[in-house]
Amino acid sequence: MKRKKFLALALAGVMTAATLTACAPLEDLYDWFFGSGSGSASHGSEKGLVRESEELNNKLEPLKAYLELSETTVSDKAKETLEAVAKKFDAEWLIDGELVNKPAIDAALGSIMKDKLLNQQLCVDVMEWPSSDGTAVTDPGHRMIYVGSYKDRGPDPDTGVPSYDSRLTKYSFLKAQLKSLNINNAELYAGTFQKGDKTYAAMVIIF
Numbered sequence: 001m002k003r004k005k006f007l008a009l010a011l012a013g014v015m016t017a018a019t020l021t022a023c024a025p026l027e028d029l030y031d032w033f034f035g036s037g038s039g040s041a042s043h044g045s046e047k048g049l050v051r052e053s054e055e056l057n058n059k060l061e062p063l064k065a066y067l068e069l070s071e072t073t074v075s076d077k078a079k080e081t082l083e084a085v086a087k088k089f090d091a092e093w094l095i096d097g098e099l100v101n102k103p104a105i106d107a108a109l110g111s112i113m114k115d116k117l118l119n120q121q122l123c124v125d126v127m128e129w130p131s132s133d134g135t136a137v138t139d140p141g142h143r144m145i146y147v148g149s150y151k152d153r154g155p156d157p158d159t160g161v162p163s164y165d166s167r168l169t170k171y172s173f174l175k176a177q178l179k180s181l182n183i184n185n186a187e188l189y190a191g192t193f194q195k196g197d198k199t200y201a202a203m204v205i206i207f
Contacts, residue, residue: 056191069188075206094127122206124203124204147174183207
């Protein structure tokens with residue numbers, strides 16, 4: 001008798017889940033499975049997973065114009081790179097809302113460039129979100145951004161040693177670099193992610 005009651009309850013649960021799946025938004029389903037309010041965090045098992053933000057993407061348009069990037073591609077590579085950055089991110093990277101702890105950033109981002117972006121340049125910015133001041137949009141001339149590259153120079157034993165280069169530089173210097181290299185197109189992705197009890201906005205530029 002107990003077994004029949006258990007099977008009946010299990011069947012009812014399956015039917016309820018099927019009904020919810022058919023008509024409820026994903027956000028509501030997430031809350032149903034994991035508790036009310038959980039939907040405000042990143043979906044998935046890792047809180048480092050990046051989420052799209054329409055508000056953030058709208059704020060990127062003035063920045064693209066400032067950097068004179070007439071063509072930007074929202075690529076899978078850029079999204080995967082930003083997710084990797086989010087997973088490695090530590091709040092100690094930031095002081096007063098800006099990237100400052102260069103050794104810690106180098107340790108985390110150097111491996112990402114080696115694995116994903118060989119012979120390309122990576123630019124990364126992270127800030128708490130929402131941010132009312134000091135963003136790249138409101139103060140691009142003075143805000144700092146991480147720029148790094150990992151180059152493989154080939155098999156030659158004398159010249160083929162891979163080299164890793166990185167720096168924290170002002171957006172104004174990045175703009176000058178892009179202009180000097182005649183670069184006006186890049187892969188770009190921005191989104192938000194949760195770490196601890198805080199939400200962060202992050203962006204990567206790959207060229």
